[in-house]
Amino acid sequence: MKLKITPIIIILFFLIIFIIFFKGLKNSNIYTPDLNLEKKIPILVYKSFENNTEIVSEKIFNKKRFYLMNIWASWCIPCREEHVFLMKLKKDQKVELIGLNYKDNITNAKKFLKELGNPYKKVFTDVDGISSISWGAYGVPESFLIYENKIIKRYIGPIKYENFIEIEKIIK
Amino acid sequence: MRFTTIYLLIGFLLNINFSYANEIQTENKIAKNLRCLICQGQSVHDSDSEFAISLKLVIRNKIEEGMSEKQIYSFLKKKYGEWILYDPVLNRNTYFLWLLPLLIFLAGGAIIIKKFYIRK
Amino acid sequence: MASLIGSYSLSFGLFFSFFITFFSIKNLKNSEVLDKKIISFTLLQFIFVTISFLGLIISFVNSDFSNETVFNHSHTTKPLFYKISGTWGNHEGSLLLWLLVLTFFVFIFLLKSSEQPKKYRIFTSLFQQIIIVGFFVFLIKTSSPFNFIFPVPEEGLGLNPILQDPALAIHPPILYLGYVGSSIIFSSALAAMVSNYVSKEWAKHIKKWVLISWIFLSLGILLGSVWAYYELGWGGFWFWDPVENVSLMPWLALTTLLHCILVLEKKGILASWAMILSIATFALSMSGTFLVRSGILNSVHTFANDPERGLFILIFLFSLIFLSIFIFFFFQTNKKKIENNFFWLSKETSILINNWFMMYFLSVVLVGTIYPIFLEVLTTNKISVGPPFYNKLMIPFLVPFLFAMAIGPKLKWIKSELEDKVYMFLFLIISFLLSALIVKKFDVSFLINTILITSAFFLFFITLRDFFLKTFKNLSQNIAHFGFSLLILSILFNNIFSTEVITNLKIGETFKSEKFTIKFINIDQENRKNFKAIIGKFNVKYLDGSVDFLNPELRIYNQPNIITSEADIKTNLFTDKFITMNYVQNQEYFNVRYQEKPLMIWIWISVILISLSGLLSVLKKKI
Structure with missing residues (x-):
């Protein structure tokens, strides 16, 4: 009797492993942000892009408005792709675009905005990348849709057409 | 009197040096225990990516602010999830991870003794 | 054409x-x-x-x-x-x-x-x-x-530039010789069960294949490790990265089998266990292929992956596993009960202890590698299992393991007395004093370090003494165990006494520390066949006045357009000096990483020594 149970248990054991590996194949192994992470926007002091004056985050984000916080840099190539959609979003009165210039050379960054247009209401600098980390970001470009001081949506990588449509839908 | 001042001064300097070295050690230790999220299987300490460089700065700042190692881990865990920690904490999710090898060890020992050493 | x-x-x-x-x-x-x-x-x-x-x-x-x-x-x-x-x-x-x-x-x-x-x-x-x-x-x-x-x-x-490297060019063929060698062991174990040939003769015959696969696998892992050391640019040689783990697992299983086969060959027992190990070795090699090729793991070494291919290997792997389970149970013969009463102090015991610990190490690596996959599938939580996990679970077990490695080979089959007790005790004390001295001298006051170094020194001295007195029973075994003690010692000293400096330097700037100053003299540019090299000229001055000139490179490859950083390493018998420089976005300075890594070369030498012992054993059997 004992002899018959052991093989069955072993076969079941390997079957379970097989199923788990099989399911695991479908999962992506690239970092995707956890949905259970902190959603409140971080409280920080930002440096203004134009004149380096310091501004606290409470003064930037109003509770009753949509904001799109966009981390960008002039050296980042995908940032150029998403710029078209940022310019389109600028026309929408319901959302206010805030730029966070990531580890950039100020002259290059200014040239970038001059050439492609400035979609942002306010732009801040993040010279050492520390502010971006407070946001839980890990690179450029990355965008956060904010309402009532909470991150309601987050986009890693450039904003694409689908994302643009989605943002338009949410803010309506 | 003068000697005591000098003595104190030297002591003070040494102390600063010492705590400075200690801070670097803690910083390195923490960075080694963090996964560089945009790299492929590299620790923050080992990576030279923009993300890792900034994260090292954040760690240094937090140490200077007086945060403990554990507080820094939990700060980063809040921001990036458990995936950033190379040293998985013992909780509901990881009981098996930590205990399974030890259970296998004990079971293995028990089987060996039972099979070969207990005279029937 | x-x-x-x-x-x-x-x-x-x-x-x-x-x-x-x-x-x-x-x-x-x-x-x-x-x-x-x-x-x-x-x-x-x-x-x-x-x-x-x-x-x-x-x-x-x-x-x-x-x-x-x-x-x-x-x-x-x-x-x-x-x-x-x-x-x-x-x-x-x-x-x-x-x-x-x-x-x-x-x-x-x-x-x-x-x-x-x-x-x-x-x-x-x-x-x-x-x-x-x-x-x-x-x-x-x-x-x-x-x-x-x-x-x-x-x-x-x-081709991905970091793969354009001599060590990595021969790494896959060598590693595959090891992996595929295990397939012969697998097939032959199944065949032996089906044809009822699991016996001392079989053990004697298959031992050569086990040894050959084991040698190639050891060398393959070594090459990969050497490559990672100088190419990946942060001076480590083992990262407990999943892809490294999957090559280590078959190695652990093979090493266990190698010891277990000895018992089967001499005493005709542990036959089923040898079968399980033979099957496990190949299954682990195959799952290595699966885990690497499917991209299911996040690793520094995954260069090519495709889930569909992963699915094929997965189904294939599990078909083979189920086939072997079937054969194992179906053809399991109830041979006459062999007297299983072992004496505590015997060679059998020492080999069982080896198998026991090896299985534990294997289970640590296995669980650590695949646990994140399981957890994600079952709970969608993502966790990382990194070096701290492996260190915590393995290091404490290494101490008794090392002692067993020193004493085990001295025992005789069936029943034995422990000879040379006086020497052993003496060596233990010497080892302890020596390690206490070393650890204390450098002010790394970890109790665990002393104990670990003591056990490694103990094995080192015991095996060394055997070389001189020629009291060993088996030369290749003695070399292998000696090599292992050397490996552990070099790794320990390397870990404890490495120094590392990471700093940002502009051209012409100097970094000063207590022990050395690093001067960034200038940079040079050179066009090579398929990349442009930016060569940093550094000199490092030490307290004793000696100077090293180190020239790390940044390589800008044309196709694909990738920048890699090439370390410059000065190696001697005592220590490696390792320097890399990295480009930093939008800055005039370079990120410079300088490391002194003691006894680095001995890590490689000891693995070569261990592999050589296997070769010796193969050759000896043929004569």
Whole structure:
């Protein structure tokens, strides 16, 4: 009797492993942000892009408005792709675009905005990348849709057409 | 009197040096225990990516602010999830991870003794 | 043209599997001797796969971009050496290489096993054919190295620059020899069960294969580790990265088998356990392929992956596992009960202890590697398991393991007395004093370090003494254990006494520390064959006045356009000096990483020593 149970248990054991590996194949192994992470926007002091004056985050984000916080840099190539959609979003009165210039050379960054247009209401600098980390970001470009001081949506990588449509839908 | 001042001064300097070295050690230790999220299987300490460089700065700042190692881990865990920690904490999710090898060890020992050493 | 021939040749190769299978089954019933046709067909199959492989190499050498594999992984400006090594530096080519070794090994097996029973030989060849057919189908169906592209592209996409390296060029073939060697062990274990040949003779016969696979696997892992050390640019040699773990797991299983086989050979016991280990070794090698090739793991080494291929290997792997479970239980014979009462102090005990600990280490690596996959599937939580996990679970167990390694070989079979107790005690005290001295002197006051170093020194001295007194029973065993103590000692000292400086330097700036100053003199530019090199000129001055000139490089490769950082390493017997520089976005300065790593070269030497001991053992058996 004992002899018959052991093989069955072993076969079941390997079957379970097989199923788990099989399911695991479908999962992506690239970092995707956890949905259970902190959603409140971080409280920080930002440096203004134009004149380096310091501004606290409470003064930037109003509770009753949509904001799109966009981390960008002039050296980042995908940032150029998403710029078209940022310019389109600028026309929408319901959302206010805030730029966070990531580890950039100020002259290059200014040239970038001059050439492609400035979609942002306010732009801040993040010279050492520390502010971006407070946001839980890990690179450029990355965008956060904010309402009532909470991150309601987050986009890693450039904003694409689908994302643009989605943002338009949410803010309506 | 003068000697005591000098003595104190030297002591003070040494102390600063010492705590400075200690801070670097803690910083390195923490960075080694963090996964560089945009790299492929590299620790923050080992990576030279923009993300890792900034994260090292954040760690240094937090140490200077007086945060403990554990507080820094939990700060980063809040921001990036458990995936950033190379040293998985013992909780509901990881009981098996930590205990399974030890259970296998004990079971293995028990089987060996039972099979070969207990005279029937 | 070459790839056309290669493609046809590959399909022909598959045909022979059917002939071999047909004649094997026929031969099984009919005659008493092995049909010569089986060996000839196996040889022919090997020749056809060789032609196919040569066809791919020629396509790579000629930069024939009508071949998709060549197009994806080569470039006309690449040096010839890397064009050739590019053949197996990619998924398709590496599988073809795997297949080549598979067919080669089964041919050698048939040649070298003429003294073994016919039934056993045929079954081994049959099981091996199952694996071979699996790989043929996998290659032709999902990852053919001979796909055509039309129109023919002008230029290829190039090989990932960090793979353009001499150590990595030979790393896959060596590692595969080890992996595939384990397939012979697997087939032969199944065949031995089916033909009821699990015995002392079988153990004696298969031991050579175990040793050969073990040597290649050790060397393969070593090469990968050396490569990671100087190429990945942060001075580590082992990262407990999943891909490294999957090569370590078969190694652990093989090492266990190597010890277990000794008992089977001498005493005729532990037969089922040897079977399980033989199956496990190959299953672990295969799951290594699965985990690496499917991209299911996040690793520094995953260069090519594709879930569909992963699915194929997964199904194939589990079919083999279920087949072996079936054979294991179905053919399990209830032999007469062998007297299992072991005496505590005996060679058997010491080998059981070895097996016990090795299985523990294996389970740590296995659980640590695949646990994150399980957790994510079951709970969608993502966790990382890194070096701290492995260190915490392994290091405490290393201490008794090292002691057992020192004492175990001194014991005799069945029942033994521990001789030389006085010496051992003396050595223990010397080891302890020495390690306490070393650890205290450098003010790294960790209790665990002292204990660890003590145990490693103990093994070191005991084995060293045996070399001089020639009291050992087995030279290769003594070399292997000595090599292992050397390995552990070098790793420990390397970990404890490494110094590292990471700093940002502009040209002309100097970094000062208590022990040395690093001066960034200037940079040079040079155009090489397929990359532009930016060479940093550094000098490092030490307290004693000596100076090292170090020239790390940044390489800007043309195709694909990737910047890599090339370390400059000054090696001597005592310490390695390791420097890398990195480009920082939008800054004038470079990120400079300087490391002093003591006894680095001894880590490599000790692994070579361990592998050599295996070679010695193979040669000795032949004489």
